[in-house]
Structures are given as structure tokens and as C-alpha cells.
Amino acid sequence: ITIMAAAARFFVRGAHPKLSFSGVCASAQRSLGAGLLKLSPSCASRTKTHKRHAAHFTFQPDPVPTQYGPTQKMNLFQSVTSALDNTLASDPTAVIFGEDVAFGGVFRCTVGLRDKYGKDRVFNTPLCEQGIVGFGIGVAVAGATAIAEIQFADYIYPAFDQIVNEAAKYRYRSGNMFDCGNLTIRAPWGCVGHGSLYHSQSPEAFFAHCPGLKIVIPRGPVQAKGLLLSCISDKNPCIFFEPKILYRAAVEQVPVDAYTIPLSQAEVLQEGSDVTLVAWGTQIHVMKEVANMAQEKLGVSCEVIDLQTILPWDIDTVCKSVAKTGRLLISHEAPVTGGFAAEISSTVQEECFLNLEAPISRVCGYDTPFPHIFEPFYIPDKWKCLEAIKKMINY
Amino acid sequence: DFTQQVTFDIKKCDVHGLEEGPADTSVLTRDQGLGLYRSMQTIRCMEQHVDLLYRQKLILGPCHLYIGQEACAVGIEASIDKADHLITSYRSHGFSFTRGVSVREILAEITGRRGGVSKGRGGPMHMYAPNFYGGNGIVGSQVPLGAGVALACQYRGNDQICVAVYGDGAANQGQLFEAYNMAALWKLPIIFVCENNRYAKWTPMQRVSACTDLYKRADYIPGLRVDGMDVLCVREASKFAKDHCQSGKGPIILELQTYRFHRHGTADRHPSYRNEAEVQEYSNKDPISRLAGQVIHANMTSAQEFEEIDMEIRKEVEEASQFAITDQEPPLHDLCNYVYHNSPPLKIRGIHRWATLVSIGNTL
Numbered sequence: 001i002t003i004m005a006a007a008a009r010f011f012v013r014g015a016h017p018k019l020s021f022s023g024v025c026a027s028a029q030r031s032l033g034a035g036l037l038k039l040s041p042s043c044a045s046r047t048k049t050h051k052r053h054a055a056h057f058t059f060q061p062d063p064v065p066t067q068y069g070p071t072q073k074m075n076l077f078q079s080v081t082s083a084l085d086n087t088l089a090s091d092p093t094a095v096i097f098g099e100d101v102a103f104g105g106v107f108r109c110t111v112g113l114r115d116k117y118g119k120d121r122v123f124n125t126p127l128c129e130q131g132i133v134g135f136g137i138g139v140a141v142a143g144a145t146a147i148a149e150i151q152f153a154d155y156i157y158p159a160f161d162q163i164v165n166e167a168a169k170y171r172y173r174s175g176n177m178f179d180c181g182n183l184t185i186r187a188p189w190g191c192v193g194h195g196s197l198y199h200s201q202s203p204e205a206f207f208a209h210c211p212g213l214k215i216v217i218p219r220g221p222v223q224a225k226g227l228l229l230s231c232i233s234d235k236n237p238c239i240f241f242e243p244k245i246l247y248r249a250a251v252e253q254v255p256v257d258a259y260t261i262p263l264s265q266a267e268v269l270q271e272g273s274d275v276t277l278v279a280w281g282t283q284i285h286v287m288k289e290v291a292n293m294a295q296e297k298l299g300v301s302c303e304v305i306d307l308q309t310i311l312p313w314d315i316d317t318v319c320k321s322v323a324k325t326g327r328l329l330i331s332h333e334a335p336v337t338g339g340f341a342a343e344i345s346s347t348v349q350e351e352c353f354l355n356l357e358a359p360i361s362r363v364c365g366y367d368t369p370f371p372h373i374f375e376p377f378y379i380p381d382k383w384k385c386l387e388a389i390k391k392m393i394n395y
Numbered sequence: 396d397f398t399q400q401v402t403f404d405i406k407k408c409d410v411h412g413l414e415e416g417p418a419d420t421s422v423l424t425r426d427q428g429l430g431l432y433r434s435m436q437t438i439r440c441m442e443q444h445v446d447l448l449y450r451q452k453l454i455l456g457p458c459h460l461y462i463g464q465e466a467c468a469v470g471i472e473a474s475i476d477k478a479d480h481l482i483t484s485y486r487s488h489g490f491s492f493t494r495g496v497s498v499r500e501i502l503a504e505i506t507g508r509r510g511g512v513s514k515g516r517g518g519p520m521h522m523y524a525p526n527f528y529g530g531n532g533i534v535g536s537q538v539p540l541g542a543g544v545a546l547a548c549q550y551r552g553n554d555q556i557c558v559a560v561y562g563d564g565a566a567n568q569g570q571l572f573e574a575y576n577m578a579a580l581w582k583l584p585i586i587f588v589c590e591n592n593r594y595a596k597w598t599p600m601q602r603v604s605a606c607t608d609l610y611k612r613a614d615y616i617p618g619l620r621v622d623g624m625d626v627l628c629v630r631e632a633s634k635f636a637k638d639h640c641q642s643g644k645g646p647i648i649l650e651l652q653t654y655r656f657h658r659h660g661t662a663d664r665h666p667s668y669r670n671e672a673e674v675q676e677y678s679n680k681d682p683i684s685r686l687a688g689q690v691i692h693a694n695m696t697s698a699q700e701f702e703e704i705d706m707e708i709r710k711e712v713e714e715a716s717q718f719a720i721t722d723q724e725p726p727l728h729d730l731c732n733y734v735y736h737n738s739p740p741l742k743i744r745g746i747h748r749w750a751t752l753v754s755i756g757n758t759l
Contacts, residue, residue, distance in 0.1 A: 100597045103668060126567035126603040127534055127595050155533065158569070194662075196456035196518045198532035336744050366731060366752070367744045372456055372518035373507030374730040384750075 055193065055245070056381045057285040061252045062222045068255035077247040079221035079254045080109040080186070083228040084147065086258035088117045091145050093182075094232075096122045098132060098149025106151055107188055107247050133159035133185065137167050137237075140183035145232060153187040153241055154201040167237040168212030181235035186228070189217065189241035190282050191333050191379055196372040199244075202281075202334040207239055208311045208343065214238040214263060215310040219284040221252045226261030227308065234263060243281040266314035268321065272303035275389055276321040278330045278344060280307045283380070287331065290385040297386070300393055310340055318344065319351045326357035327392045331380050336364035358395035361388040400424045401693040405628045411610055411648075412617035417635035421627040428690045431473060431626050433704055435465040435683045438489045440705075440712045441498050445488065445505055445519075449661040453720060454505055456518040461489035463656035466682035467590050468493045470629025471558060474637055478526065480548065482541045483560035485520040486590075486655075487530030490560065494527035498712055502719035510718060515725040516733075535561060535568030538587065542574040545585035545646075556584040556640045558633075564595025566609050575613035575646070582645035586636045587616070589650045590623065596659045597668040610650035623653030624680045627689075654680070728752060 064071055074082060087094050096110060102124045104111035114122040125132050129150055136148035150156045156163075163185070171179035191200040204215050214236050218224035224242065231238035243250075269284070270291055277287045284306050291302035303321050307313055322328045328348055330341035341362040348360060363380040371378050403421050410416040442460045449458055461468070468489035475481070483490045491501050496512045504511025505519045512522050520530040528544065531537040541559025548555040565571060566589055578585050589609045593600050601607050610618030617639070621632040629651060636647045654677040658665075690696055730752065731743045737756035745752050 099595075103597055103665065106596075106665075124598050124603055127564040128567050128569055130569055131567075194455045194457075196520075196532075198520075199457060368731055368734050368754075371516065371730055372521075373515050373724055374727070375455070377727060377730060 055249070056376070056379055057282060058289060059220070059246065059250045060285050060288050061250070062220055064253040065222055065255055065259075068259040069257045071253040071255050073251060074221050074254040075248050076218075076221050076224055076242065076250045077107050077109045079225040079252075080228060080242060081111055081113065082254065082256065083225040083232075083258075084110060084113055085116070086229065087145070087147070087232050088113060088121060090258065091232075093143065094121070094145040094147065095139065096147045096149070097125050097136070098186075099125060099127055099151045101149055105149065107242075107244065109186075109242075109247075110149075129155055129158040130162055133162040134166070136183050136185065137162060137170070137180045140180035140237070141170065141178055143182070145182045146180075146184070147232065148183065148185045150185060150187040152199055152201075152244075153189040153203050154198045156185075156187055156203060159185075160206070163207065163213065163237070163239070164210045168210045170212075170237075172212060179235065180237050183237045184228075184231045184240060185238070186240045186242060188244035188247070190243045190245060191370070191375065192245045193375065195244075195370070196375075197370050200333075200370045200375070202241070202332065204241060204310045204332075205334055205338055205340045208340050210311075212237070213311060215241070216263060216308065217241045217243070217281040217310060218308065219243075219281060219306050220246065220250045221254045223261060223306075223308065225254055226259050227263070229258055230260040230263050233260065238263075241281070245282055261308075264309045264312050264314055266308060266317040267306045268303060268317065269306055270302070270304040272301040272325065274301045274325055275327040275329060275392060276303045276305060276318070276325045277385075278305045278307055278318055278328065278341075279332065280310065283331050283333065286380070286382050286385065290382045290389070293382060293386050294389050298390065298393065300389060302389070307344075313344070315347055315351070319348060322348050322352045323355045326355050327361075328356075329361040329363060329385065329388055329392065331363040331385055333365050333379055335367045336362055337367050339364050358392040361392055363388050397425055397696055398694045401695060403627055403689060403693075405625060405631060406622045408622075408628070408632055409608075409610065409620035410617075411608070411619070412615075413619075416619050417631040421631050423627065423690075423695075425695045427473070428686070428695050429700075429704070431469055431630075432683065432686055432690070432701065433708065434469040434472070434493060435626065435686070436705060437498060437708050437712070438465045438468065438492050439683060440708050441492065441501065441715075442488060444502065444712055444716045446657070446661060448502075448506065448716065448719070454519065454661070455507055456520070457485075458505065458519040458661040459486040459659065460655070460657045460661065461486055463677065463681070464590060464592060464623070464653045465489055466626035466629050466686075467560075467588075467623050467651045467653055470626045471560075471588065471633045473626075473630045474633035475556070475558060478553075479555050479637075480526045480528065480541075480544045480557040481560070482528040482537045482544065482557070483530065484534065484537060484562055484565065484590075485530055485532050486562070487520060487522060490527065491522040491524065491530065495524045496522055496527075497715070499715040499718050502712075502715045503722050506719045506722075507724060508719060508722035509725050510722040514729065516729065535565035535570050537561065538565065538568075538571050539574040539577075541587075542578050542583055542585055545578065545583040546581065548584055549581070554641060556586060556637055558586045558588055560588045560590060562595065563589065563591040563593065563600040563604070563609060564598070565589075566591075566600075566612060567595075567603060572613070575616055578646040579613065579616050582643065584640040585646045586633070586640060587613070587646060587648045589648065590653055591650050592653050592655045594655075594659070594669065597665055599668075608650075610648050613646075613648060616646050616648055618648035618650065620650045620652065623651030624677070624682050624685065626682055626686055656681075732756070
């Protein structure tokens with residue numbers, strides 16, 4: 001109950017006290033004058049924001065990278081555009097395709113690329129995900145670098161067969177004669193505050209069950225550009241999920257030139273001695289806050305690890321950390337049953353059983369479809385993570 | 396003293412795979428005319444309120460307005476029975492209304508409140524009613540579903556039909572062709588309705604469709620291309636299509652050429668994929684003004700009577716809007732209900748090991 005009440009504090013809703021409607025009912029263009037809309041009783045006491053939602057995290061930018069040359073202020077979608085720009089410039093076989101990408105894409109990730117590189121290299125496809133990915137596999141197998149965009153990760157399922165049965169198994173079944181390593185699939189991912197059932201999903205767990213694929217999820221613009229460039233140059237089919245809530249919210253100084261960040265290497269963002277926190281994407285920013293809260297309120301020192309590559313994942317880094325701290329908390333938005341935290345938890349208990357001071361904790365979404373109105377209560381926010389840490393410490 | 400019945404000339408439909416299409420005239424009574432006007436105007440007024448609510452940040456979730464396309468939903472509903480079945484895409488507010496959901500329940504569902512038709516759980520897209528299978532978020536997914544409903548009708552021998560509505564974007568989905576094939580093979584009583592508003596979100600139809608005659612897409616299924624901005628045209632074509640299905644001839648496709656005056660969705664920011672001149676051109680073909688003009692010109696009613704209807708509608712929609720903002724949100728424990736059908740209630744794993752919620756799965 002305490003958790004729910006705490007979460008309720010963050011569900012802020014307000015409304016304009018006065019409003020005027022005009023031009024309703026097209027044929028009679030009449031102003032209705034100012035009508036006073038009564039606020040709901042639960043809203044009356046709130047004087048605060050008019051925001052649809054208070055975000056459940058605060059983006060914490062990475063320090064400015066110095067080893068890759070000059071940098072420029074970019075948000076997440078701009079860093080993706082920059083990566084794609086570098087790719088199209090250096091790789092003459094690279095093509096980008098998907099729904100609505102020619103104009104720049106629904107999230108502005110491909111703005112300007114068609115004008116710069118031509119309509120034969122950046123083009124729209126019809127609305128057919130299965131076709132888009134199948135087509136992309138073909139392009140990749142024939143030797144060109146294919147970067148396919150699926151408009152939202154929620155729409156990737158028609159392409160599931162192509163990805164799992166064709167892309168992932170091409171090299172294996174042909175004895176290395178053919179492969180579609182030139183294929184990279186990009187898709188916006190994760191909750192966004194107002195996405196409801198079909199614009200908020202995190203499907204990484206479905207694909208993690210498929211050997212042959214690589215799955216990568218960045219936490220911010222600097223990581224996104226480096227990881228995306230690694231995915232594109234990696235000789236395996238990669239799925240790159242971009243946290244859509246960070247497209248505008250995440251702003252960092254990003255190197256202008258091309259650079260890569262290695263795949264399958266988890267990054268320790270903050271060292272600690274009492275609890276290991278593992279997450280990826282947007283949830284990293286929640287975890288950083290949780291680590292601070294744990295230090296301030298509980299005197300608990302947390303080690304925060306960004307997994308970055310979901311498949312194949314960096315078992316060593318996580319296990320070394322748990323061997324040191326003895327406690328592990330894994331958090332993701334996707335539902336808990338069969339979510340990727342289950343895989344991490346299972347492997348860590350195999351490797352580090354005797355090091356564990358408390359059972360491994362998973363703070364994840366409920367086992368329900370991603371809800372419409374209940375989103376603030378569904379997502380694993382910092383209060384729920386903190387509660388889990390408390391329970392682990394007192395085990 | 397008003398004329399009680401008039402025969403209007405309507406545009407002839409383009410025909411594929413048939414000897415002839417619907418007649419080029421439509422008989423309209425005064426009551427029918429007022430009814431069609433009222434339905435279209437209610438949808439229009441309601442959708443404009445939705446836009447306002449969205450701009451005040453009182454709506455969660457992607458919201459797709461039906462403004463400009465009212466003739467399609469209203470014309471179809473005028474020709475089918477309540478017992479017939481219908482399923483559509485995410486642009487579903489118009490059909491939700493015509494299929495019997497009240498304005499109040501629609502608006503409350505959009506704002507996610509208890510009084511909404513789906514108890515606040517579905518949001519703007521997912522509204523349902525008897526024989527109306529919703530609002531579907533995934534493009535094209537509703538078409539094979541509609542074919543299945545038609546199969547059930549055929550199997551039960553109840554003489555009902557199913558109308559499966561989709562857009563020009565969905566016309567390129569593979570699953571549509573799978574549905575076409577099965578429907579034709581088994582002569583299912585289904586009307587495939589393509590609401591061709593010329594844009595799949597931001598992409599013009601002709602740039603992504605090798606064949607732009609969407610009514611001919613299923614080569615072996617007969618089709619009609621209909622003026623979707625004229626409610627009388629849509630009504631006649633739907634009547635024709637329903638007769639076709641019910642006489643055991645199998646499926647038929649209706650391509651309704653229509654236009655949406657607003658953006659793809661209320662959250663849209665992309666400004667420039669359509670030019671102003673085109674939007675203006677179609678605004679001049681507004682289905683509501685068109686019907687109103689025709690009916691007044693034929694002396695079936697007066698402008699004043701329409702104004703009275705407008706005022707009634709506006710009052711109804713405003714009250715519904717007020718309800719939609721002030722009604723309570725669903726209770727928190729509803730988050731976990733109806734995941735499965737289960738009796739007794741099932742434990743659902745929650746955020747972490749110490750949070751379990753109980754899921755009710757039975758309608759009580």
C-alpha cells in the first residue's frame with residue numbers, strides 16, 4: 001500500500017481553470033463563449049503542472065567524451081541521424097528504408113538524409129513489416145548494408161518469423177556460405193508516458209531467445225551513436241532498440257565523427273559495494289537515481305551497470321560485480337515473467353550462488369499487457385526499486 | 396411544409412468484376428436525411444471536442460480523428476442491420492458511435508475514466524459494442540479477424556454479414572491478401588471496406604502502392620470504387636454490397652474515396668506532407684455541408700431546423716465532455732483484471748516479489 005501511495009504522488013494531473021471553445025460544429029462557426037470546466041475532485045487540490053504526466057525519471061547525461069574528436073550538442077534522435085549520416089557517407093552500399101523515413105521519420109531520425117544521399121538510398125516502404133524485414137534480409141545477403149526501420153517496436157511481430165527463422169539462422173544453416181550480417185533493424189522502444197498498449201512495448205525478451213541475433217539498447221545519445229555504428233559494422237544481424245522517451249529528453253555532447261562502442265560489453269557506471277543494479281535503456285536513469293536515494297536514505301552503496309547489449313550479454317562483468325556486492329537487482333519495463341531479468345537472474349545464481357547474501361530481485365512490469373491509463377502504476381519506478389533494495393539489505 | 400421524399404442523383408461507382416454496380420440515384424426521405432445529418436454532425440462535434448481535450452493534455456494515448464470521413468461510417472451503418480458485424484482500424488470513434496456507443500462513453504473512454512465503454516482500459520482506439528469488434532491498433536490486423544467473423548456467420552447460417560474496414564496503408568499488408576483468398580475461396584459474407592484517405596499516416600498512397608485501384612486489389616473479388624465524401628453514395632454502395640453478400644455470392648470490396656481534414660493523429664507534428672491547397676479542395680467537399688445543402692435545396696428541411704439540431708448536438712457533446720473530465724479513473728486493482736478468463740481470481744506477479752495483485756477474469 002505504501003508503494004502505491006508513493007507512486008500516486010507522481011501521478012500529477014491538472015487542467016486549465018477557464019476555457020473557451022470556438023468553431024465547434026463545422027457548419028455553424030459559432031463561438032460558445034467561455035465555459036468553466038469543473039475539475040475532478042481529486043484534482044482540485046493540485047495547483048501544479050499541466051503536464052500529461054510527470055516523467056518517472058530524470059535523464060542524466062554522460063560526461064563529454066574526449067577520445068573521439070570534436071563534439072556537438074545532440075539529442076537522441078539527432079545522434080541516430082549522425083550515425084546514419086556517417087554510415088551513408090563511408091559505405092556506398094548502405095541503404096535506409098522503412099515507413100515514412102523519407103520525410104525524416106516519425107521521430108525525426110532520418111531528417112535530411114534523403115536530400116543528401118538520394119532517394120535510391122533512403123526510401124519509404126509500404127506498410128508491411130514482414131515485407132520490410134524479409135526484403136532487408138535479401139538486401140543484406142546480397143552484400144549491401146541494409147538498415148531497416150520498424151516504426152514502433154510494437155509493430156515488429158509480423159516480422160518475427162523473418163527475423164527468427166531467416167535472419168538469425170542464415171549463417172548457421174548455410175555452413176557460413178551466406179549470412180545477413182549486413183542487416184540492422186532499428187525500432188523505437190519502451191514506455192513514453194502516453195503510448196498505451198501499442199506504442200510502449202519492450203520486446204527484447206522475445207528476441208533474446210533466438211541465437212544468431214544481437215540485441216542492443218542504448219541509454220543516451222553518445223552510447224546510441226557508438227552502439228548503432230557498431231551494430232551496422234557488426235557482421236551479424238542486429239536489432240537496435242531506441243528508447244523513444246529519450247529522443248528529445250536526452251541531450252549530450254556527441255562526437256561528430258564516426259566511432260564505435262564495443263558490443264557485448266556492459267558498462268559499470270558507478271562503483272559500489274553493497275548492491276549491484278543492472279538495467280538498460282531508460283531504466284538506467286531510474287537506477288542512477290535509486291543509487292543516490294539508497295546512499296542518502298539507507299547508507300547503501302550501489303554499483304550501477306548498464307547492460308547495453310542484451311544478446312549476447314556480458315556475463316563476466318555482472319557476475320564479477322555480484323561476487324563483490326552479494327546482492328543483485330535487475331529492472332526492466334517489460335513484464336516480469338520471461339523478461340530478460342529472468343535470464344540474468346538464473347545465470348547469476350548459477351555462477352555466484354555462494355556469493356549471494358539475498359535472493360536476486362527483479363523489479364519489472366506486471367504480467368499484464370502494457371496498460372493505457374494505469375501506466376504510472378505499471379512501470380518499475382524508483383520507489384519500487386528502493387523498496388526492493390531495502391528488502392534485500394534486511395534479508 | 397417540407398418535401399417528404401426526394402430522389403437524388405449520385406455519382407456512379409467504378410466497377411470491377413461485376414456486370415453492373417449500384418444505381419446512380421438514391422431515394423431519401425426527410426427522416427432519413429435528418430438522421431444522416433444528425434449522425435455525421437454528432438461525430439464531427441465529438442471529434443472536435445476530442446481535439447480540444449487533447450490540446451489541454453487531458454488525453455493519454457494516440458488519438459486519431461475521423462473528421463472528414465463521417466460519410467463512410469454513417470453511410471455504411473444506414474445500410475446494415477444492428478445484427479450485422481463490423482470491425483475497423485484505430486480511427487474508430489466514428490464507427491463506435493454509429494455502432495451504438497454513446498458520445499459520453501466514447502469521450503470517457505478517451506480520457507480513460509470508469510464511465511468509458513471499455514471501463515477506461517482501452518483508451519482512444521479500443522472501443523467495443525455488441526457486434527462491433529473495435530478499434531484495432533495494429534494496421535491490417537482487423538481484416539483476417541473480420542473474415543473469421545464472417546465465417547462464423549456463414550457457419551451459423553444466420554444471414555448476417557461482416558464489414559471489415561481498413562485504410563489505404565493497410566492495403567499493402569500481407570495478411571489482407573490472406574484474408575481475401577480465404578474469403579473468396581469459401582464465399583464468406585464479408586464486405587471489405589477500404590477507407591482510402593490517400594495517406595498512410597504521412598506517406599501518399601500512390602508512392603507505396605504499385606496498384607492504386609484499391610478496389611481491384613483482390614483481382615478475383617468484385618469491387619466498387621465509391622465517392623466517400625457523399626453519404627448517399629456510400630449508403631447505396633453498402634446496400635448493394637450487403638445484397639451481394641447475402642445472396643451467397645461471397646465477398647466484395649468497397650473502396651471509399653475519402654479524406655481526413657486533420658492530421659493523422661492528434662500528436663502529429665509533421666506539417667508539410669500535404670499541401671494546403673489540397674486540404675482546402677477537400678474541405679469544400681465536406682460531407683456534412685454537402686448533405687445539408689442538398690436537403691435544404693430540395694426543400695426537405697430548413698437551415699433553422701439544422702441549427703436546432705446543431706444546438707442539441709453541441710449540448711449533448713459538451714455534457715459528455717464534462718463527464719469525461721470529471722468522472723473517476725478506474726480503481727488501481729483493475730490494472731490486473733481480465734488478463735485471462737479464470738475462476739477463481741488468479742494471482743498476477745507484480746512489480747517485484749512482494750507485490751502480487753489478484754486478477755479477476757470472469758464477468759460477474
